[in-house]
Amino acid sequence: MAASKKEALLLCLDVGTGMKDSTNNQSTSLDLCIHVISTLVQRKIFSQSKDEVSLVLFGTNETSNPLNQEDEESYQNISIAFSLGCPNFELLHYLSNDLKPGVLETDFVDALTVSLDHLHKETRYKKISSCRIVLFTNFCHPTSDENLDGIIGGFNTDGMNVQLDVISSFTINKLLSNEDDNPSHSGDDQPGTSTHRRPDRGELPCGEKPKSANQQAGEGIITRMHRGGVQGDCYTLREAVKAVMGFEKCSVRSAKWKCNLTLGSHLSIPCCAYIKTKEAKLKQTWKKCHAKTHKKEDITSNIFYYIDDDEKTEVTKENLGKGYKYGKDIITFGTEDEKQMKFAACDKCLSILGFTDMRNVHVIHHMDDQAHVVIPEAGDEHAGTALSALCTAMVKQNLCAVACHVYRKGSNPKLVALLPKVKLGSHYLVMVSLPFAEDVRPLSFESLFSGKNKQPSEEQLQLAEDLISSMDFTQSEDGIFKAKEKMNPTFQRTFQCLDHRLKHPDSKLPDLNQLINDSVSISHPTSVETLLDKINEKFPVILNKKPQTSHEAWINNKSDVADPDKEEKPGVSVSAHIRNEQTTSIGTVTTDQDFVEILQNGSLPSNEAFDQMEQRIKEFVSDSFVEVLKYKILKCLVTFMEQTNKMNATDRSKRFMNKIKQIVLATNPTLWNFLKENGIQDDSDSSDDEMMTSDRVIGDEADALLDMME
Known part of the structure; x- marks a missing residue:
């Protein structure tokens, strides 16, 4: 497999006094350059690129470069802040917090010389496919063109062509034609390294100030370098900021999968398969990080297994087994079962x-x-x-x-x-x-046009067709919709939060970036909005009333002819009577209400009703979610004992309470303590009178307890 392309990128930044000029009374040129550099480094980090980055500053108060160490009188106020290497968060932190502007003036030609020397020394023994220097300056300092030819030759030595890109606060025009050197030739016939149109002589781009003498001199040197064979482009700061908006996506190279395509036993075609499309997923390499050392390797994790009981007995990993829960039963799945169900291995x-x-x-x-x-x-x-x-x-x-x-x-x-x-x-x-x-889960749905009333009219169908046509990207003025040019909002938001957390670890996360918000927002043209209004008009949404059942119709008819002077018994209504007649079993939702309604309506014999209630309470007590059901259990027990007291069945209540006590103490003693704290007591050795619910939870206390639980 061919090695992936690897670029060496050197960022040469002017931090001298000339970079403190403000653009539109907002950010200085230095601030904009730092923003562009930070974004470039972020794009390299988050795209998991193998490119290497270096940072050289000129105009600094101190000097730190190898050429100055050889000759202390030259190449002063130039510092190599970050040697060529993989970009990391330390470089981002330095750009955000530690980079300070200088107060001196330095020739950018000397800075390019130091940058070239650093690139050649650092890439000599590395597999680098291309080298590039990006110069950030506004050419406000005096400069000299001595030994310029030697510098131009340094961009094309040792078989390595170094590209030079220039980003300044103004438009460099002389790169676009040779008109200044040869007026007889038209600039339109000459090849240029930039794709921007050169303004006419004397014409300034919108918002730019006239160039100073130093800027014109610097512009001339850059022009000579590009005409001398140095490859590269020139951009304004405004263009650079716009170009680096958003984070770069990861570059992926598809590896081939070799296999023979077989058809029957006689035809075999040697083929290769490549991934055409694949869902992009974030690699969570920064998910874990030690708070002090910032290294994932310093985090250790130990896993322990415990039985869910009162003793919390620890279990070793060797004694664990797989199991699947079907309802309340756990079906074990051992290694032998897994071997039998596993697919027999075969070659690719x-x-x-x-x-x-x-x-x-x-x-x-x-x-x-x-x-x-x-x-x-x-x-x-x-x-x-x-x-x-x-x-x-x-x-x-x-x-x-x-x-x-x-x-x-x-x-x-x-x-x-x-x-x-x-x-x-x-x-x-x-x-x-x-x-x-x-x-496959086949689902069948009723046709939308099953009835005559649901048939759409021709006008409605035409409106729907017009809406679809108006939302077709292929017919838009911007051309066909290109998914490759759209940024993934999930990635962009994640990278934005990571960058903010690096620079501001103690502040809250920022709002969604406006660029990301615009990419996910849908801007409908006026024609679409008009069509939507027409569709809302032609497709009215009407809330249909629920049809009445026979019982509801009978109740409404009875209420219409009812005697207004006849008083109804408190707590009893016709609808309640109808509902009670339909209750023939005790459910799990309103268990106590179903039990009382069955006893009042007599839809079941009392013994059968008591049996159902006892069975429901036993199910609640034995349920694995007993902590959630403890208030329901308490309410059912209180209701059960109240009804047994009313029907003089205290012996049954006593026997049932003894059974419940044994079950609860054997499985969940804390539940019994909860029941005792709320009025359910152990009265097995007491008299029948003490066992009666009316002596323990009576009158207002029972009502208050029920109100509290409801």
Whole structure:
């Protein structure tokens, strides 16, 4: 596999007095340059790029560079702040907090000389594919063009061409034509390194001030360097800030998967599969970090297992076993079961099982988060001919292949669809995963046009069609919608928060970046808004009343003809009577109410009602979520004892309470303590009178208790 391209990027920043000029009375040129550099470093870090970055400052109060150590009288006030290496958060922290402006003036030509020397020394023994110097200055300092030819030669030595990009506060015009050196030639006929149109002579770009003598001299030197063979471009600060808006996405190189495409036992085509599309996911390399050392390796974790009981007995990992819970039962799943159910290992393969019509493979059947492109192996003409013939035949008959895909030996097999594609004379297959029969959940829905009243009119159909057409990106003025140019809002927000937390560890996270907000916001044209208003008018939403049941209709009719002078008994109504007649079993939601209603209505014999109530209470006590149900248990016990007292069945209440006590003490003693604290006492040795609910929870106390629980 070919090595990935690796760039050496040197950022040369002017921090002298000339960079303190303000742009539109807001940020200084130095602040804007630091913002651009910080964003460039962030893009390198978050895109997980292998490029290396270096930072050189000129105009500093101190001097730190190898050339000055050789000759202390030259190359002063130039410092290598960050040697060439992988960009990290320390460099970002330095740019945000530690970088201080200088008070001296330094020639940018000397800074370029130091930068070139540093690049050549640091990249000599590294596998670097390209080198680039980005110069940030506004050329406000005096400069000299001595030994300029030697510097130009330094950009093209040792077989390495160093590119020079210049970012300044004004537009450099002389890069765009040779008109100043040769007036007889038109600038439109000369090649240039910048794509920007040069303004006419005497014309200044909007918002720019006239250039000083130093700026014109610096502009001339940059022009001579580019005309002398130095490659690069020039940008204004405004253009640079706009160009680095948003974080760069990760660069991914797809590795090929080699396998033979088999059809039957006689046809085998050597092929390679490449990932065409795949869901982008964040690599959480910064998820764990030690608070003091900032290293993931300094964090250790120990896992302990305990039984969910009062003693919290510890269990070793060797004594653990797999299990699946079905309802309240836990079904164990041992190693022997796993071996029997595991798929028998086979070698990697891509074997066609059969063919089917393209209409049988819908988009909703596509699974997984990626799709592959299957092409013939490079250099194999026979494989290319065979795959081309197969794709052509499938396209003519509108067929796709269903195949078995095993990535490597021991991997689980996947069911895939191979869709033929013929594009610009090339033939290939698109491989997408399909579900097995057990993974499909067929759902049937009633047709929207099942009734005559639901049939849309021609006007409504036309409005819907117009709305779809107005939202078609392919017909917009900006051209076809390009997904590659859209930023992932999840990534952008994550990187924004990481950057803010690095610079401001104690402050709250900022609001969503306006750039990210604009990318996810939908701006509807005026025509769409007008269509939406018409659709709301032509498709009115009417709330239909729920049809009355026979019982509700009977109740309403009875209430209309009821005698207003006849008083109804308190607590009893016709609707309640109808509801009570329908209650024939005790449920789990309103258990106490169902129990009382059955006894009052007589829909079941009292003994059967008591049996159902006892069974429900036992189920609640034995439930695994007993802590959640403890108030329901208390309420049911109070209601049970009240009803047994009313029906003179205290003996039954006593026997049942003894059973409940034994069950609760054996499984959850804390529940019994809770019941005792709320009025349920152990009266097994007391007289029947003490056992009666009326002696323990009576009158207003019972009502107050029930009100508290409700």
